[in-house]
Amino acid sequence: MRSALPAVTVAALLVLAGCSGADPIPDGPDETTDSVEASPYPPGVNESAVVSTNTLLxxxxxxxxxxxxxxxVTQSVTLPDTNGTVTLQSLSTxxxxxxxTRVHRQQQYEVFGDDGSVxxxxxxxYANESAIVTRAGSGENVTVTTDPAEHRSEFVAKQVTRIDVLRQTLTGHDFQVVDTDRRDGRTVTTLVAQETEFTEDGKRVFDATVEVASxxxxxxxxxxxxxDANTAAYRRQMDVTWSNATDVDPPSWAP
Structure with missing residues (x-):
């Protein structure tokens, strides 16, 4: 079904969901080998809590x-609209x-209106060392554009490390260590932050879990x-997982 949702509403949802560009993130020093675990806890984390967000990130x-x-990445964002609420749901890999050296992202998202519009x-x-190629649209309205490699660091920083999402989540919240165990030969620490803030308009809820290797x-x-926990109109949910790298072949639409 074709939607009559205002373009500004859709655009706002996409920004909140992380579908827009990212600020460049400076490169950190490379590591060439796995270091021997001197501590079961990740950098920036001690036996009880996160002590340095910047070090961990x-x-x-x-x-x-x-x-x-x-x-x-799976995510859902709900915001108020002139006709009630609109919800964006997306899945990306x-x-x-x-x-x-090569990165390929695929994402599909849907915006649902209370009036039944979708x-x-x-x-x-797709990004390699020389260019970034983007394919976007819906139905028959699909476009393919190519950007120079100078924008590559922005794309990689946002889509692979998800450093912007992680920084927003970890900064300003009290993450505590709730568990440390062994998985697939690695020590994994589970961090949890659960916060409720009461305001004149109701209450705000923040609930997050992060699993991190040593x-x-x-x-x-x-x-x-x-x-606003009294309504679903301001709710955002995101789940992200990182697993081992794979080989990446250029898609058929990439030059």
Whole structure:
């Protein structure tokens, strides 16, 4: 069904869901080998809590850029609209090689209105060392564009490391260590932050869980934000997982 949802509403949802561009993130030092675990806890984390968000994020960024990853993201964002509420639901998969020399992201998202209207769009991007190619649209309205490699660092930073999402989630919240165990030969620490703030308009809820290896590489993130717990109109849910890198072949539409 074709939607009559205002373009500005759709655009706002896409920004909140992370479908727009990202600020460039400076490169950190590369690691060439796995270090021997001197501590079961990741950089920036002690036996009870996160003590340095910047240290943890730098370690995740370095390890992910070195090893590559397959990143899967599901998210839902609900906002008020003139006709009630609109909800964006999206699923994206990003595959990258070690060293992030080739990256391929595929994303499909739908925007649902209370009036039954639906907007469905598809967005895919392939990046190698020389260019970034993007295929976007819906139905027969599909376009393919090519950008120079100078924009590559922005794309990689946002889509593979998800450093912007992680920084927004971890900053300003009290993440506590709730578990440390062994998985697939690695020590994994589980961090949890659960916060409720009462305001004149109601209450705000923040609930997040982060699983991170002792190297600092984050394995998963689950976060729910509700700026007004009395209604679903301001609810955001995101789940992200990072797994081992794979080979990446150019899609058929990439030159």
């Amino acid at each position: 730098a370690a995740h960024q370095d390890r992910t850029r070195q090893a590559g990853a397959v990143v899967e 990003v595959r990258s090689t070690p060293g992030l 907007v469905t769009r598809y967005h895919a991007t 190297s600092g590489r984050i394995r998963s993130l689950s976060v729910t934000r509700n700026d």
